[in-house]
Amino acid sequence: MDLQLVSLEIGACLLGIVVLLVDLWTPAERKAQLGWLVASGLVGVFCYSFTIFDQGTGTGATGYVKDSLAVYFQGYFVLSAVLVVLLTQSYATRIRSGISELYAFTCFALAGMSFAAGANSLVLLFVAVELITITFYVLTSFERHRLRSLEAGIKYLILGAASSAIMVFGIALIYGSTGALDFHGVARAATGLNDDSMMLLYRLGVLMTLGGLFFKLAAVPFQLWVPDVYQGAPTPVTTFLSTGSKAAGIVLILRLLADACPPLLGEAWLRQLLALMAAATILYGSLCALRQRNLKRLLGYSSIASAGFVLLGLVTLSDQGAQAVLFYLTAYVFGVVGAFTVISVVSEESSDEDISTLANLHQRSPLMATVLTLSIISLAGVPPLAGFIGKFALLSAAISSVAVHPVMPWVIGAALVGVVISFYYYFTVIREIFWGKGRFWAEEAPSTEPLPCPRAAEVVLLTCLFGLIGLGLFPEPILFIAGEATEYLFSAN
Amino acid sequence: MQEILFYIFSALTLLCGLLVVFNPFSRNPVTSAMFLVLTIISMSGLFVLLKAFFLAAVQILVYAGAVIVLFLFVIMLLDVKDEERRRYQKFGTFLGFAAVTGLAMLIINTIKQSGVSQALTGDGVAETKPLGKLLFTDYLLPFEIVSILLLVAMVGCILLSKREETAEAEAE
Numbered sequence: 001m002d003l004q005l006v007s008l009e010i011g012a013c014l015l016g017i018v019v020l021l022v023d024l025w026t027p028a029e030r031k032a033q034l035g036w037l038v039a040s041g042l043v044g045v046f047c048y049s050f051t052i053f054d055q056g057t058g059t060g061a062t063g064y065v066k067d068s069l070a071v072y073f074q075g076y077f078v079l080s081a082v083l084v085v086l087l088t089q090s091y092a093t094r095i096r097s098g099i100s101e102l103y104a105f106t107c108f109a110l111a112g113m114s115f116a117a118g119a120n121s122l123v124l125l126f127v128a129v130e131l132i133t134i135t136f137y138v139l140t141s142f143e144r145h146r147l148r149s150l151e152a153g154i155k156y157l158i159l160g161a162a163s164s165a166i167m168v169f170g171i172a173l174i175y176g177s178t179g180a181l182d183f184h185g186v187a188r189a190a191t192g193l194n195d196d197s198m199m200l201l202y203r204l205g206v207l208m209t210l211g212g213l214f215f216k217l218a219a220v221p222f223q224l225w226v227p228d229v230y231q232g233a234p235t236p237v238t239t240f241l242s243t244g245s246k247a248a249g250i251v252l253i254l255r256l257l258a259d260a261c262p263p264l265l266g267e268a269w270l271r272q273l274l275a276l277m278a279a280a281t282i283l284y285g286s287l288c289a290l291r292q293r294n295l296k297r298l299l300g301y302s303s304i305a306s307a308g309f310v311l312l313g314l315v316t317l318s319d320q321g322a323q324a325v326l327f328y329l330t331a332y333v334f335g336v337v338g339a340f341t342v343i344s345v346v347s348e349e350s351s352d353e354d355i356s357t358l359a360n361l362h363q364r365s366p367l368m369a370t371v372l373t374l375s376i377i378s379l380a381g382v383p384p385l386a387g388f389i390g391k392f393a394l395l396s397a398a399i400s401s402v403a404v405h406p407v408m409p410w411v412i413g414a415a416l417v418g419v420v421i422s423f424y425y426y427f428t429v430i431r432e433i434f435w436g437k438g439r440f441w442a443e444e445a446p447s448t449e450p451l452p453c454p455r456a457a458e459v460v461l462l463t464c465l466f467g468l469i470g471l472g473l474f475p476e477p478i479l480f481i482a483g484e485a486t487e488y489l490f491s492a493n
Numbered sequence: 494m495q496e497i498l499f500y501i502f503s504a505l506t507l508l509c510g511l512l513v514v515f516n517p518f519s520r521n522p523v524t525s526a527m528f529l530v531l532t533i534i535s536m537s538g539l540f541v542l543l544k545a546f547f548l549a550a551v552q553i554l555v556y557a558g559a560v561i562v563l564f565l566f567v568i569m570l571l572d573v574k575d576e577e578r579r580r581y582q583k584f585g586t587f588l589g590f591a592a593v594t595g596l597a598m599l600i601i602n603t604i605k606q607s608g609v610s611q612a613l614t615g616d617g618v619a620e621t622k623p624l625g626k627l628l629f630t631d632y633l634l635p636f637e638i639v640s641i642l643l644l645v646a647m648v649g650c651i652l653l654s655k656r657e658e659t660a661e662a663e664a665e
Contacts, residue, residue, distance in 0.1 A: 006634070013641055020648070062634050101652050108645050115638060127635040131642045138649030 005066055008074055009111045011045030016107030023100035031099050035089030035456060038103045039082045042110070046078040063121030063182055072326060072485040073117035073251045076333065080243040081110040083337045083460050088236040090454035091344055095234065096145055106240065109135040116248040120259070121182035122171045122209070125252055129167070129212070132248055133160050136241060140233040152232025159225045160215070167212025173205030174260075183259035190263045206261050213256070216249030219311055220280040223304050227288075230300035231353070235344040238296060242303045242340075243333045250310055250329065254322055257314070258489045265317055265490070274315045275407045279414035281308030286421040295343045295353050298425065299336070302379060305418055306332060312415055313394045315408070316401040319486050324397040326482035328390035331378065331471050335387055338375035338464030341457050342368045349451060355429065359436030359446035365453055369433050371461045378468050380426040381419060386471035391419070393479070499542055505535035514589075522568045526561060533557045547621040 003010070019038055023031060050071075085106055092099045112131030119125045137160065141153025175181060177198045178189035193199050215222040230238045257265065264270050285305025292298040306328075313325035342361075343353065345368065350357040362369040378387035395415065402408045438446035453461070471478060509532040513525045533556045540549035628636050 017644075062631075064634055097655070098652055101648060104648070105645065108641060111641065112638075115634075123632060123635045124638075127638045127642070131638055131645070134642060134649070135645050138645070138653060141653060144653060 005062075006064065006115075008045055008049035008078075009114050011048065012042065012107045012111040012114065015041045015045065016104040016111070019100050019104045019107065023098075026100070032089055032092035034100055034103055035085050035092070038107065039085045042078055042082050042085070042107070046075065049074070063124040064115070064118045065120040066118050068481075068485040068487075069251070069254070069489065070114075070118035072481060073247060074114040076247060076330060077110055077113040077117065077244055080240065080247075080333050080337065081106055083333075083463065084236050084240045084244075086456040086460045087239060087337065087341050087344060090341075090457035090460075091234060091236050091348070094348060095142065097142070102139070102142060102234075102236075105135050105139050106236075109139070109240065109244065113244050113248045117251050119252060119255065120184075122174060122186070122260075123181055125209075125256070126168060126171055129216070129248070129252070130164065132216075132245055133164065136160075136237070136245060139237040139240070140229055142237065143234050146232070148232040149234065150232075152229045155225055155232075156229045163212045163215035163222065166208050170205045170208025170210075170212065173201050174209065175205075177201040177205060183255065186260045187262050190261070193263075203264065206256070206264060209256065210253060213249045213253050214277070216245055217253070217307050217310065218246065218304050219277050219307050220284045220304070223281065223284065223307075226304055227297045227300045230303070231294060231296045235296070235340055235347070238299075239337055239340040242299070242336055246303070246307065247329050250314075250325065253314065254325070254486075254489065257317065258322075271315060271317065271405055272407055274311060275405070275411045278308050278311035278315050279411050281305070281311055282415050282418035283308075286418040286425075289425045290421065292425070293355050295347070295355055295358075295429075296340075298355070298429070299339060299343075302422065302425070303336070305422060306379070308418065309391060309394055309415065312398050312411060315405065315411060316397050317490055318397065318401055319483075319489050319491050320400065321394075321397040322486035322489050323479070323482045324390070324393035326485060327393050327475065327479055330478055330482075331386035331390035331468075334464045334467035334471065335375040335378040337460060338371045338468065339379070341460045341464070342372040342375075345453055345457055346451070354439070355432050356436060356439045356446070358429065358432045359438045360448050361433045361436075361451070363448050364451040367458070367461060368451070368453060371465050373430055373433060374468050375464065376426050376429050378472070380423055384472045386468050386475070389472060389475045389479075495542060499539070502535045502538040502542065506532055506539065509535060522571075523565065526564050526568060529564070530557050530561050533561075544620065547624055 015038060018041075019034060022034065022037075026034065085103060088095075088099070088102055088106065095102060109132055112128050112135065115124060115128035116132065119128050137153060137157045140156050141150050143149040174186060177193070178186045180186045180189045190199075190202050193202060211222065215225075218226045230242070233241065261270075282305055285301050285303070285308060289298055289301035289305065292301060309328065310325050313321040313328065315321070346357050346361065347353045358372070361372065374385060378385035381387045381391040395412065398408060398412050398415070402412075436446065509528045512528040513532060516524060516528070533552060537549040537552040537557075540546075540552060
């Protein structure tokens with residue numbers, strides 16, 4: 001097989017191994033600085049993989065395809081990995097065991113994600129998902145001295161293992177009923193199935209495989225792990241979990257639906273099921289976030305709600321919907337990374353993640369207050385920021401498919417209700433930044449001392465600021481690339 | 494010769510399997526686990542007779558080696574004495590019998606329907622050579638990803654189990 005095809009993944013793995021080795025010769029106080037090396041290495045690897053990009057090669061026996069959809073998602077994953085590595089560097093003082101391993105694991109998880117982006121067979125799908133999940137088991141329990149981190153690790157391990165088991169069972173059922181492992185082979189065999197019981201097995205297999213992927217996406221009813229794991233995991237890991245791991249699930253669902261189940265796409269139950277899940281996920285996330293005081297849990301629930309919006313785009317089962325999903329994710333990464341970076345810096349100073357620690361942030365650090373406010377506004381979907389364009393694209397894709405999907409008006413209604421509810425909890429955060437009084441039982445007024453921001457975190461914040469405003473004002477280039485990536489995804493069938 | 498070996502291995506598998514769950518001489522879980530090892534070894538003998546050498550080797554390496562060690566660890570961490578005192582539960586016994594009867598009926602029905610009359614001799618699909626060829630040609634990429642996965646698991650295990658400078662976890 002062509003090694004150049006997987007140069008991005010090989011580069012990411014090599015970078016991880018190199019970091020593990022360089023760690024041995026680096027004095028302890030300089031280890032955190034390795035983050036710059038990793039981040040620049042990742043950017044270099046990504047640029048190299050772009051120069052050799054050749055559309056549509058490498059299908060067939062290897063089960064890996066590097067088409068424009070894969071490249072789009074790989075770019076997305078590298079972007080979020082670079083931001084996460086920089087965020088990790090500013091978080092380094094709180095990691096007691098092995099900061100270099102944290103960088104290396106981020107690289108390995110990135111390799112898994114970009115394999116997932118190009119997965120075109122069930123074997124590669126499973127292996128890539130396992131590489132991501134097992135890396136995250138370790139990452140979530142990285143702060144072993146904190147009980148919450150251990151608790152998060154155990155919860156993620158048990159639920160993740162159960163969902164992997166469901167998924168591998170589903171894969172076995174698909175293979176048993178169609179006798180093929182690569183997506184197109186499955187689709188061809190399934191179209192020719194005329195045995196009812198085999199068709200039932202195939203449907204069940206697809207459903208169970210999707211279930212394992214919905215676990216990554218944190219869609220209802222696979223969302224139970226989110227708040228605890230998001231709260232317990234180290235903040236950079238939480239960020240990567242809600243950007244990278246989630247998007248890996250989305251690209252696999254897109255590929256599975258578009259390539260492996262064309263015979264099912266016309267059936268009403270699949271659409272109804274997806275629609276029901278989308279509505280339930282949006283409402284669950286929005287309602288549970290209402291009374292949350294812990295910032296990381298709050299963003300956890302908001303991430304469930306946004307998984308619902310992604311599902312809204314998937315329900316349409318159309319190229320337009322997929323394009324909107326891709327754009328929404330890109331807008332989402334800047335909002336989430338910006339918000340988590342500020343939370344990470346603020347919670348380090350106060351060793352608390354309560355929402356009241358944000359009080360007076362606009363006096364203490366204007367940059368952080370600005371970025372957090374803009375991130376939150378973008379997540380809420382207020383014009384003219386990136387998040388608004390994302391939600392708008394999703395809703396318009398949903399509205400234009402109303403004619404084909406009879407249940408769609410209900411889902412759109414639920415989404416609108418979710419948006420309105422989300423305004424409330426998002427603006428609680430903003431109110432706390434500018435008008436917060438601190439905890440009502442605290443005797444002292446909240447501090448107004450300037451809050452220093454580490455250099456690496458500043459870079460992340462400025463990137464997010466640039467991304468949020470840039471994507472909001474000039475969304476056309478990214479929308480165009482997303483459109484290229486999803487062209488003929490569903491309409492080819 | 495092969496037939497005699499088949500009967501010996503089958504009888505050993507069944508006998509040891511029975512002794513795992515129902516042993517009149519000892520109620521010690523460690524003994525049960527050891528009988529499970531014997532069951533697995535005699536099953537791998539059956540695989541050898543079917544010319545599935547790779548499967549036989551993996552059966553011993555993975556099940557008799559790794560899984561049983563894990564079992565033993567868990568058993569030794571738990572209180573063995575407590576287990577010895579416990580009586581058979583009627584409900585559990587009933588459920589076990591029901592499950593076994595159901596499974597047996599299912600298997601018998603399947604064999605009857607598929608019409609396997611001649612002796613199974615193995616067709617060489619599960620042999621080591623074709624398996625290796627497939628792994629290093631068609632499935633090379635997933636195979637290599639698994640090696641990265643093992644590296645991650647190894648580093649992760651060392652990382653999570655090594656002694657920290659400040660040993661005790663801080664209660665929050």
